[in-house]
Amino acid sequence: MAADAAPAWPAMTIAQANEMLAQPGTPLAVAEGEINGVTMRYYPEAPPTLRFLVEASQAHGERTFLVYENERVTFNAHWRAVSHFAHVLKSEFNVQKGDRVAIIMRNYPQWPVAFFAALSIGAIATPMNSWWTGEELEYGLQNAGVKVAVVDPQIFERMREHMSGLSDLEAVIIARETEEERNNPRVHNFESFMGEPNSWADLENKGLPEIDLGPDDDATIMYTSGTTGKPKGALATHRAVISNFLNSMTCQARMFLRRGEQPPEPDPNEQRATLLSIPFFHATGSFAVLIPTLLRGDKIVSMYKWDAGKALPIIEAEKISTIGGVPAIAWQVLEHPDRDKYDLSSILAVSYGGAPSAPELVATIKKRFPEAMPGNGWGMTETCATATLNIGEDYVHRPTSAGAPPKAVELKVVSPDGDTLPPGEVGELWCKSPANCKGYWNRPDATAETFKDGWVVTGDLARLDEDGFLFLVDRAKDMLIRGGENIYCIEVENALYDHPAVMDASVVGIPHKVLGEEVGAVVQLKPGKSVTQDELRAHVASQLAAFKVPVEIKFQDEPLPRNANGKILKPALREQFAPRS
Template sequence: MAADGSPAWPAISIAEANAKLAEPGTPLAVSEGVINGVTMKYYSEAPPTIRALVEASKAFGDRPLLVYEDESASYLAHYKAVSHFAHVLKDNFNVKPGDRVAIIMRNYPQWPVAFFAALSIGAIATPMNSWWTADELEYGLQNAGVKVAVIDPQIFERIREHLDRLPDLESVIIARETEEERNNPRVHNFEDFVGETNDWVKLRDVPLPDVSIMPDDDATLMYTSGTTGRPKGAVATNRAVISNFLNAMTCQARMFLRRGEAPPEPDLSEQRATLLAIPFFHATGAFAVLIPTLLRGDKIVSMYKWDASKALPIIENEKITTIGGVPAIAWQVLEHPDRDKYDLSSISVVSYGGAPSAPELVSTIKKRFPDAAPGNGWGMTETCATATLNIGEDYEHRPDSAGAPPLAVELKIVGPDGAALPPGEVGELWCKSPSNCRSYWNRPDATAETFKDGWVVTGDLARLDEEGFLYLVDRAKDMLIRGGENIYCIEVESALYDHPAVMDASVVGIPHKVLGEEVGAVVQLKPGKTVGEDELRAHVAQQLAAFKVPVEIQFQTDPLPRNANGKILKPELRERFQPRG
């Protein structure tokens, strides 16, 4: 017991908790074996394929799965649509195992149907960024050798003039079509095959096509969200995608063991609801939200476009339990001036990742939603989203950490000479896990650089503490060097976040002819808050060395520019600053 009479915490170490959860015969059991020629740990009791999850989801029957504006689909309706569309892909469009089927649209209900239909027949589901330009879409479709693309009308208008340059793209299926006639034999209407969302429940109940799929067969081709250069297609197997949510489940169960409690049995009688504020085409949206939702029988509510003002009534009306995505989204809900006009008491989880978060965010969540569990994690497209997760008391005690890995995930910090560094040392983060992608599509050069004997070379600068908790320091390519001194953007951003007027911040390098670079910052202020540049610079100077203090800070009330995956567009911010010196 602690001095105040409360149970001592932690009741068990991270290593002990990981080992206990991974014991043989348990749902999260971990074994060691050879996968794709590499010896590694893996989840021995994992469902074999994503198709198996789709088949099992039918048992949730009339429980709602997808809600979008005035449209909704139950689990049974969704299963019927998936099964029908899987037969359409296989029989009408001759899609075979290994063929690439692209899904390019907003978070409409048709997105999961196309995604799971492709996966259920052994095709490689290939989500693409619906924000891409026509040239970027042409590149992606060409690079992946896509056979069938399932898109929305806005995407079709973007690629219409590019179809002649895509001979491998045999068929385009447009969902939510408004035009009656396209006059192109390659173009088809999604609703002609499965009908409108609200009518899926009326479809005949037919089994999925008879196709054999193995755990280590390729499942997805997910393009990286790099803010510079051409995106790379990361190939993941069924095992890798499924291992992602088992990583998260292990970290969630570990929270209870750390308290001295037994992890509760899954309660499927109460349905949780997620307000999806990130795209399905993002690894987090597809792997960390959509697929676990299908497994648990939960509900996803999606929006045409994220807007905190519109999100508040949705949270109230749909009894949303989980919000988040990237830290900026959590902040926008927490600090919205209309927040108190709505009943947000259903919120029990505020989770985020994909971008640095201020330690203050944890305490703000606990103040606004006392019963909610804040959570932060680390992962990337190449790790199929979640590799570590920091929640509960661990997060409250280490608000600047992305969490400790489960037993199946190995992390190491590597120095410039390639040797592993001891705890506390900053170096490049490497990750080995059954949830890692296996390669980049048609990029042997990039594959050799990033995928090394089961390890993903992340490009993140980080450190590990004695217990294995991960602390991200910066992206290696975004680290600034001022007069030979390394400056990690995250530590400067964290100091900016610490000011009560700051909602979001990003640090970039300003070219300097003598020093090489100096520190610049762009800051989004909270509604109704003000702060001057000198005051904010003085605030940072109280925490960091003088050479790390931004020499110029630009202010705005609008959100910082981000790509569809929530990453700040630093190249765009750099262009705002004039060279100095």
């Protein structure tokens, strides 16, 4: 082999790379011990608390941290705002360790300030869905027993008529308020304490109030998406949230070892920028993006509402290096008719999760952005986001996989009888990790069903291959049963995605008098592309058994309906189909 030739790939197995990264004394070392009464693997060198990370962020100084329209907040300004608001919560509203502080607003710069201020004084930061109705907000605030809520004006308007039923809620602090007076002693104005984001650099550097805080203290309550039933509040510790980004860092470093390279040292002169298309209140937005960005000294750019056409000039102007969220967002940028009008050469990573993605997406990313690294992963609210990550050559070679876990994460596939299944067999996925939540807030029944001796029972149907790579098959509850035959929706969706005209697709069950269910699909086509229902059915039939082919396909021009967490709202799609007989 020539001296300058690339080494054969992979240079080492997943297990070998995991072991090398987990050596004692290294930043990603893995040990085994007892955490909250459960024996598990964990990261002994991890930062102790999220407060520690906030204090450390001062080192990034005058780098820009947050950008929203004409508002730009440096790390120094953010630190001053967090420390200032921490004192406000403590002195003005008597927030104590363990009190719940809700953050409910769009991705404004005030969101991270309220989030990190609450965490830094030992309160339990409780993000809530900014898409919720007034009734849903009342449920969440009651369920968590929230003491202080930091909201934007739109959220307050939805909350207003429900205030009388929220006896635990002592104060509502409205950010970006236009009205001076609310005539309610419980309602306050964020800017009266803090000023506007562009002035935060002028705030006094107060430092954080003293508090005794440890890795296994409660940190966050993050609500599940609640596509069925009431949302559940997943309670996580500081250790769990921090372990999430160490999981990701291990998978990223492992990619270089698999190439035969050493992971690069961080370049102090390089600052990456993420165009955030998902909400901060989602585990991915806060745990997998916001917190690692604070740690690395990178930049987050937010939009009022995601729009691929409006995103293109932002990517050029802000030199965005990372885009993504869910696969549909990646497709919208890749296929936008104005894409070639802008310089998008700064993009180095296109990452996504939360929904099935077509294998073609990987090839399209490499074609459009040769320098960009595609990435996909798996995680859930209950695992504090990232449990596996599939990037680089591993993703190119296994485009239908969600990646292999780092050493600290254990996965197993379980049969209905509770037996662990061998590689290749489909069953329910269980996950054990230091990033797992403790349980559901005030829901002992649901906690007992989902959290078992350190394992999260995910409800996902999956298989693992011989190397430990995870392949998601479907949600156990969303699987279709046609005449006694199991049909995994993701399998049909992948066949639809494989057609070059399809940008987004979702498979749902159509009630059938005799068969129970038949397969229906709703599809959004790429701009300028066309295909008939018969042509698309024939395409699926060329890959799958006849009983898996959709009997009816609906086409729509607008994106498929999703909740704020990026999950497709299948109940809304099912309404488009009439029962069959």
